[in-house]
Amino acid sequence: MGMVATAVLTALTLTACGIPRDPEGTLERVEGGTVRAGITENHPWTDLSGGEPAGVEVDLIEAFAESLGARVEWFDGSQAELLESLEKRELDVVAGGLTADDPWAQMVTFTQPYAEISILVGVPPGRQPPEEIDGLRVAVERGHQTAALVEDAAGIPVEVDDLSGARGLVAAEEWELEKLGLVPSEIELDKAQHVVAMPRGENAWLVRMERFLSDRAASVDELLQEHAS
Amino acid sequence: MKHHYELPREKLPIHRKAVRLEWLTIGYLITAIVGIYLTLGNSQAMKTAWIEDMLSLIPPIVFLIAARIRNRPPNERFPYGYHRAVSIAYLCASLALTLMGAFLLFDALLNLVATEHPSIGTVELFGHHIWLGWLMELALLWSAVPAVFLGRAKLPLARDLHDKVLFADAKINKADWLTAVAGMAGVLGIGLGLWWADSVAAAVISVDILYDGLENLRAVVTDLMDTRPTTVDDKVDPLPARVENELRKRAWVKDVRARLREEGHVYFGEVFVVPSTEQNLLGNIERAHQDLHDMDWRLHDVVVTPTRSLEDQDGSNGEG
Numbered sequence: 001m002g003m004v005a006t007a008v009l010t011a012l013t014l015t016a017c018g019i020p021r022d023p024e025g026t027l028e029r030v031e032g033g034t035v036r037a038g039i040t041e042n043h044p045w046t047d048l049s050g051g052e053p054a055g056v057e058v059d060l061i062e063a064f065a066e067s068l069g070a071r072v073e074w075f076d077g078s079q080a081e082l083l084e085s086l087e088k089r090e091l092d093v094v095a096g097g098l099t100a101d102d103p104w105a106q107m108v109t110f111t112q113p114y115a116e117i118s119i120l121v122g123v124p125p126g127r128q129p130p131e132e133i134d135g136l137r138v139a140v141e142r143g144h145q146t147a148a149l150v151e152d153a154a155g156i157p158v159e160v161d162d163l164s165g166a167r168g169l170v171a172a173e174e175w176e177l178e179k180l181g182l183v184p185s186e187i188e189l190d191k192a193q194h195v196v197a198m199p200r201g202e203n204a205w206l207v208r209m210e211r212f213l214s215d216r217a218a219s220v221d222e223l224l225q226e227h228a229s
Numbered sequence: 230m231k232h233h234y235e236l237p238r239e240k241l242p243i244h245r246k247a248v249r250l251e252w253l254t255i256g257y258l259i260t261a262i263v264g265i266y267l268t269l270g271n272s273q274a275m276k277t278a279w280i281e282d283m284l285s286l287i288p289p290i291v292f293l294i295a296a297r298i299r300n301r302p303p304n305e306r307f308p309y310g311y312h313r314a315v316s317i318a319y320l321c322a323s324l325a326l327t328l329m330g331a332f333l334l335f336d337a338l339l340n341l342v343a344t345e346h347p348s349i350g351t352v353e354l355f356g357h358h359i360w361l362g363w364l365m366e367l368a369l370l371w372s373a374v375p376a377v378f379l380g381r382a383k384l385p386l387a388r389d390l391h392d393k394v395l396f397a398d399a400k401i402n403k404a405d406w407l408t409a410v411a412g413m414a415g416v417l418g419i420g421l422g423l424w425w426a427d428s429v430a431a432a433v434i435s436v437d438i439l440y441d442g443l444e445n446l447r448a449v450v451t452d453l454m455d456t457r458p459t460t461v462d463d464k465v466d467p468l469p470a471r472v473e474n475e476l477r478k479r480a481w482v483k484d485v486r487a488r489l490r491e492e493g494h495v496y497f498g499e500v501f502v503v504p505s506t507e508q509n510l511l512g513n514i515e516r517a518h519q520d521l522h523d524m525d526w527r528l529h530d531v532v533v534t535p536t537r538s539l540e541d542q543d544g545s546n547g548e549g
Binding site for chain 2: 019020021022023025109111112198200201202203204206207210211214
C-alpha cells in the first residue's frame with residue numbers, strides 16, 4: 001500500500017506540469033494562430049451595430065487572444081446557431097452576454113463567471129423606492145429572464161422593447177439602471193453571472209481562459225462604463 | 230447490565246467496540262460524501278464514487294439497528310425472538326446495492342458510447358485559480374484511505390461475533406481502495422486529455438458496486454433459505470458435525486443427526502437422536518440439551534428430540 005502511494009504521488013508530480021490537456025489540442029492550435037470566436041448581439045456585452053464587433057466581451061476576448069499571440073476571427077449568428085457550432089468544435093469560444101443560468105449549459109461549457117451583476121428594481125429619481133414589489137407593475141426588457149424574476153418576487157412584469165421609454169418601476173442590471181438615470185432600490189431580484197461559452201472537454205483552453213478572465217475581473221466595470229453609453 | 234439474548238458475557242465488549250467503530254464509520258462516511266459532493270464537477274467517475282459512498286452507509290446503519298432489535302426478548306407474537314430482523318434489512322440493503330450497481334454500469338457505458346467530453350475547469354481558492362481535478366483527487370483519497378483502515382479494524386470483530394453484516398461491511402470498506410484508484414486514474418486521464426478515462430473509471434467502480442451487491446445478495450438469500458450454517462468467510466461451519474460427534478460418544482445414543490439453521494448471530498435447530506435405550510430418556514435428553522448449550526455460545530435454541538429412525542427426517546442422510 002505504501003509503494004502504491006509513492007508510485008501514485010511520483011506520477012502525479014511528474015505529470016503536474018502540463019495538466020490539464022485538451023483532447024483536441026485547442027490551446028496549442030490557438031497559440032500563435034487564430035481564435036474562432038462566435039458573437040451574437042447583446043449590448044453592451046457584444047455589439048455588431050457599428051460594422052466591427054465591439055463590446056465588453058469583445059474587448060476581453062481580443063485581449064486574451066493577444067496574450068496568446070493569436071488573432072481573432074469573428075463569426076456572427078444567432079445564439080442557437082453559434083452554440084451548436086461550438087458544440088461541434090467548429091468554434092473556440094462564443095460571446096453574447098451569456099449568463100450561467102442559460103439553458104444551453106448542457107451542450108457546451110460555461111466559464112466561471114467573470115462578473116456578477118445585481119439585477120435590481122429601480123425608480124425614477126424623486127420617487128420613494130418600494131420595500132416590495134407585491135402586485136406592482138415592473139417594466140422589463142423583452143427576451144431576458146428578468147420577467148420570470150419579477151414574477152417570482154410577486155410583481156407583475158411588463159415587457160417592453162426599449163427600457164428608456166418606461167416610466168415607474170424598472171427591473172434591470174445595476175449598470176443599466178444607472179445609464180437610464182434611475183435610482184436602484186434595495187430590492188435585489190438575482191445576481192446575473194456573466195460567462196462566455198467554451199467547447200466541452202477542452203480543459204487546458206478552459207483553464208487558460210478562466211485564469212485570464214479572473215485577472216481582468218477588475219476592469220469589467222471600466223469596460224461597462226465605456227460601452228454602455 | 231441487561232440480559233442479552235444472543236451474546237455471552239465475554240463477547241459483549243467486542244460487540245461494544247464494533248458498535249463504536251460503526252458509529253465512527255458513519256461519521257467518517259458523511260465527511261467523505263460531503264467532500265466528493267463539493268468537487269463533483271462534470272465527472273461521471275466522481276458521481277459514481279459519491280453514490281457508492283452513500284450506499285456504504287447502509288451496512289453500518291443496518292448493523293446498529295439490528296443490534297438494538299435482536300436483543301428484544303421473545304414474546305407471544307414473536308416466539309422465536311427478533312433475530313431474523315437483521316436478515317430482512319440485510320436483504321433490502323443487498324438488493325439496493327445490486328440494482329444501483331447495475332444502473333450505474335449501464336449509465337457509464339451509455340456515457341462512453343455518447344462520447345461526451347467532460348469539462349473540468351478551475352475553482353477559486355484563496356485568490357488562486359486551481360484546476361478542480363486536483364481537488365477531486367484529494368476528495369477521492371480521503372474517501373478511500375480511512376475506509377481501508379476502518380475495514381481492517383472491523384474484520385476480526387466480525388469473525389469473533391459471527392456477524393455477517395459486519396463482515397460484509399468490513400469487506401466493502403477494505404475494497405474502497407479500488408474505487409479511489411479507479412476514480413483518481415479517471416480524473417488524471419481527463420487531465421491528460423483522455424476524455425474516455427472518466428467513463429471507464431465510472432464503469433469500473435460500478436462493477437465493484439454490482440459485485441458487492443451480488444455477493445451480499447447471495448449470502449443473505451442462502452441465509453433466509455435456511456441453508457446449513459456457514460462461517461462469515463462462507464465456509465461450511467464444523468459445528469453441526471461437532472455436535473453429532475459429541476453426542477455419539479454417549480452410551481444412550483445409537484445414532485444422531487443435527488439439523489441447524491442460522492438466525493442472525495445464533496443457531497436454531499433440531500438434533501434427532503435414536504436412543505439405544507429408553508431408560509431415563511428424559512434425563513439423558515435434558516443433560517444433552519444443557520451440554521450443547523455449554524458447548525458453544527451460538528447454539529442458542531437447539532431442541533434435542535428422540536426418534537425411532539433417522540430415515541424419516543427431512544434434510545437427508547448425506548445427499549442434497
